[in-house]
Amino acid sequence: MGAPSQPTSQHIFNASSNLLGICFLILTSLKVLNINSKTVIDEITMLATFLFLCSCTLSFLSIRNKTNNSIVLENIADVIFLVGLLLLFITALLFSFNMIH
Template identity: 45%
Template structure:
């Protein structure tokens, strides 16, 4: 299996910071569609946090099989977080246009 855990960890932490900025901006700006955007953003934050933890554990795991399972789980959660971010961006884009 290809070792992607370090890349997942790096990308997840960067996107986690981005999502926290989005959530803070939504709260400060009192964005009109805050309920669904909040849910999408919090879903992305939750998925990215778990993805970070699982990819870190995958890198530290000595067992190859366990490492692969953790890495695959981190990859799936990272993809779910990307979907949440895409939905959030589409909602904001549609509302702005």
Template identity: 40%
Template sequence: MPNTTSPHILNTAANLLGFCLFVITSLHIANLTETHLIDEFTSVIAIFLTCSCLLSFASIRTSNPERERRLETIADYLFVLSLAGILIVILLITLNFIG
């Protein structure tokens, strides 16, 4: 069975990783000490996205169909978890600057 979602996960997770790094850099440049929790949470999400990228790339490159499916499934779960985390970060940033 050919990879159906791994190329999409790899592309989107890499783009979202850039978003996370932008958020982390912006918080450090702005020197916002009250956003320390947002910074740490975004760093964890960046790690999940990096793992998702690596696993989806490995899924694309492997020739073993069982390993391909397993790597793709793990990458998919990490990606969805990361999306939920990004939603939480966006809500935290919004609530932090509104209040």
């Protein structure tokens, strides 16, 4: 096998750190709008925040690691990122439907 795909880890790191900021923005918006105690949106967003933080950490470690373990770290970061993205999508749907009512 060749060297690990470093640009992929860098993209995962960049995207997950940006989405981590969006999760914090959603949590702040829920608090300001005073709807955080009425829905499960904040719990789902908090889980997505944790997943994006894990994805950031693993992709960073993959970039810094020069061994074959970096491929494993990159793959785990990728899967965690996708799960976090799915949760963020669910959060956006719930947030939208809650704002319509």
